[in-house]
Amino acid sequence: MKPGSRPADAANGRQRPTLYGALRRIHLGVALLAVCTAGLSLTALGLTALRVYADHNLRLVARSIAYTLEAPVVFHDKAATGETLALIAASEDVSRATVLDPDYRVLADWQRAGHERRDGLRHAIGELLGTGVIEQRILHDAKPVGTLRITGDPSNLLHFLLQGALGLLACLLLTAVSAHYLSSRMLVQIIEPLRNLMRVAHAVRSERDFAQRTPPARIEELNALGDDFNGLLDELQTWQNQMQHENRSLAHRASHDSLTGLLNRSAFEELLEHAVRAAAASAGHAAVLYLDSDDFKGINDRFGHAAGDAVLVALAQRIRASVREGDVVARLGGDEFAVLTTSLRAPADAIQIAEQILQRVPEPVLLPDGSRITASLSIGMAVFPVHAQASQGLLDAADAAMYGAKRQSGGGWQSAEPRLEACQHQR
Amino acid sequence: MVAVLAIVPAVLPPGVTAQPAPQRVDMVARVVFSLLGYARWPAERESIRLCVDNASRYPARLLEGATLGNGRQVRPREVDVMADPVASQCDALYLGAMTDVRRQRLAAELTGRPVLVISEEDFECETGSMFCLNIRESQVSFRVNLDALGRSGVHVHPAVLQLGRRRGASS
Numbered sequence: 131m132k133p134g135s136r137p138a139d140a141a142n143g144r145q146r147p148t149l150y151g152a153l154r155r156i157h158l159g160v161a162l163l164a165v166c167t168a169g170l171s172l173t174a175l176g177l178t179a180l181r182v183y184a185d186h187n188l189r190l191v192a193r194s195i196a197y198t199l200e201a202p203v204v205f206h207d208k209a210a211t212g213e214t215l216a217l218i219a220a221s222e223d224v225s226r227a228t229v230l231d232p233d234y235r236v237l238a239d240w241q242r243a244g245h246e247r248r249d250g251l252r253h254a255i256g257e258l259l260g261t262g263v264i265e266q267r268i269l270h271d272a273k274p275v276g277t278l279r280i281t282g283d284p285s286n287l288l289h290f291l292l293q294g295a296l297g298l299l300a301c302l303l304l305t306a307v308s309a310h311y312l313s314s315r316m317l318v319q320i321i322e323p324l325r326n327l328m329r330v331a332h333a334v335r336s337e338r339d340f341a342q343r344t345p346p347a348r349i350e351e352l353n354a355l356g357d358d359f360n361g362l363l364d365e366l367q368t369w370q371n372q373m374q375h376e377n378r379s380l381a382h383r384a385s386h387d388s389l390t391g392l393l394n395r396s397a398f399e400e401l402l403e404h405a406v407r408a409a410a411a412s413a414g415h416a417a418v419l420y421l422d423s424d425d426f427k428g429i430n431d432r433f434g435h436a437a438g439d440a441v442l443v444a445l446a447q448r449i450r451a452s453v454r455e456g457d458v459v460a461r462l463g464g465d466e467f468a469v470l471t472t473s474l475r476a477p478a479d480a481i482q483i484a485e486q487i488l489q490r491v492p493e494p495v496l497l498p499d500g501s502r503i504t505a506s507l508s509i510g511m512a513v514f515p516v517h518a519q520a521s522q523g524l525l526d527a528a529d530a531a532m533y534g535a536k537r538q539s540g541g542g543w544q545s546a547e548p549r550l551e552a553c554q555h556q557r
Numbered sequence: 558m559v560a561v562l563a564i565v566p567a568v569l570p571p572g573v574t575a576q577p578a579p580q581r582v583d584m585v586a587r588v589v590f591s592l593l594g595y596a597r598w599p600a601e602r603e604s605i606r607l608c609v610d611n612a613s614r615y616p617a618r619l620l621e622g623a624t625l626g627n628g629r630q631v632r633p634r635e636v637d638v639m640a641d642p643v644a645s646q647c648d649a650l651y652l653g654a655m656t657d658v659r660r661q662r663l664a665a666e667l668t669g670r671p672v673l674v675i676s677e678e679d680f681e682c683e684t685g686s687m688f689c690l691n692i693r694e695s696q697v698s699f700r701v702n703l704d705a706l707g708r709s710g711v712h713v714h715p716a717v718l719q720l721g722r723r724r725g726a727s728s
Contacts, residue, residue, distance in 0.1 A: 201716035204591045204626075206584070207698060210720050271594065271626035 323347030613653030
């Protein structure tokens with residue numbers, strides 16, 4: 131599940147930036163700023179240095195040419211001047227060199243082939259890089275005998291600059307890529323534990339899934355946070371389990387009889403109400419058997435209350451064992467029990483259940499003191515919709531029938547009016 | 558009179574065509590003085606005694622003298638090479654055209670003496686002369702005879718020797 135789609139965010143209307151996005155933007159900004167600052171300052175520094183060196187180099191070239199040209203200029207030897215000039219200038223970054231005599235007449239003029247026309251860009255860059263026109267006096271015995279005027283050729287410099295710029299660009303790119311990679315790795319180390327925390331917290335809140343735990347993180351603080359969170363979850367899980375257990379036992383106690391473990395009267399009446407309604411809706415049957423121990427007061431008096439309890443527990447077990455799994459067995463109070471069954475094909479089937487129970491009852495009950503006694507039960511039964519239309523009426527009818535059975539002889543069963551055995555015989 | 562005046566312009570052109578001569582004189586003087594400026598004698602003097610052959614073709618400017626770039630004075634003197642004792646009285650000698658016999662004689666006299674010999678017309682430049690001028694329409698160049706120069710004991714700046722040798726190689 132995507133954590134961003136929380137209801138709170140949806141209500142907010144606009145998407146909040148994720149931590150990853152925010153950190154990433156900051157990292158990108160810092161990296162770009164650093165790289166650009168470094169790149170720009172390096173470029174400026176490099177250009178300045180280059181400019182100074184280019185200028186210096188051109189002056190050096192001018193001096194060396196001037197020195198070499200001294201004798202030819204003194205002798206006004208135009209041919210020698212031209213040849214010497216061409217010889218030196220051709221191997222240097224010079225695009226044009228002119229030698230003038232003291233009266234500013236041209237003695238020799240040399241121009242690099244293919245550079246007769248200086249285009250605007252080249253000229254502008256030449257100006258920018260300080261490789262403009264340089265004048266150098268030619269001295270003989272400390273007296274000027276002529277002037278050398280040379281113009282720098284920025285081609286090589288331009289080439290170098292271009293390569294430098296490309297190299298710089300490549301370096302910047304490499305820096306950006308590695309910064310991105312490292313930042314991504316760090317981000318993953320920060321974001322992943324936080325996402326795990328968020329996922330677990332969300333699972334706990336929305337699904338009550340206390341079993342989830344955050345995995346360990348690489349970063350110390352996040353790991354400690356995760357550990358504490360897990361510890362908190364441990365406690366929450368224990369607490370939750372305990373509460374659930376207590377709730378279950380409370381619910382059990384509220385609906386069950388503590389001695390026999392059977393349902394109590396209120397739970398039975400509730401279930402009976404449901405069963406009657408269901409039977410009414412589906413045109414089915416619901417039978418209630420009202421069971422009462424014969425002479426229970428006498429057992430209590432003669433053998434004590436512990437014996438009475440043992441007899442009740444034994445009776446409860448036998449009743450439970452005699453009916454089907456889906457049937458409801460309850461202790462209504464004192465020595466009174468009730469059975470609710472809805473799985474009847476015909477109302478008279480209730481008789482079979484009563485007889486099954488009565489078959490098991492006569493077995494002797496082992497008392498706590500080791501002696502054995504025999505208990506007996508009287509059963510009264512009523513079937514919806516034959517004997518009553520409501521749950522309370524059904525229970526009352528079964529109760530009345532039970533008293534009828536007790537009055538006859540005890541240890542037997544009796545149906546409410548009309549008699550079920552009559553229905554059985556009619557069939 | 559008017560006719561004479563009218564003729565003058567017609568006469569003038571030949572004079573104008575003769576005009577290069579003074580220029581050549583200038584160029585020769587420049588080369589000779591430059592050579593002197595680049596030369597160093599074993600025994601340095603305040604001034605340089607330049608002897609100009611009275612048979613030379615462009616002596617005019619040379620005889621005017623000059624102050625060299627290094628501050629030395631050039632003191633020119635016209636001499637008769639065959640009569641005057643040039644070896645002891647000249648530091649530099651500017652020679653005009655002469656026969657091989659005379660040249661050899663002179664060379665024998667000057668051998669071992671620190672005298673810078675510059676020849677106006679010596680195409681071989683093999684005997685006696687150290688620098689041989691090559692005077693053309695617009696340019697005066699020279700060749701250098703390293704043997705003679707070496708023997709004389711006069712030092713000349715290597716740049717000049719290179720200039721002379723380069724010219725020698727090309728011509």
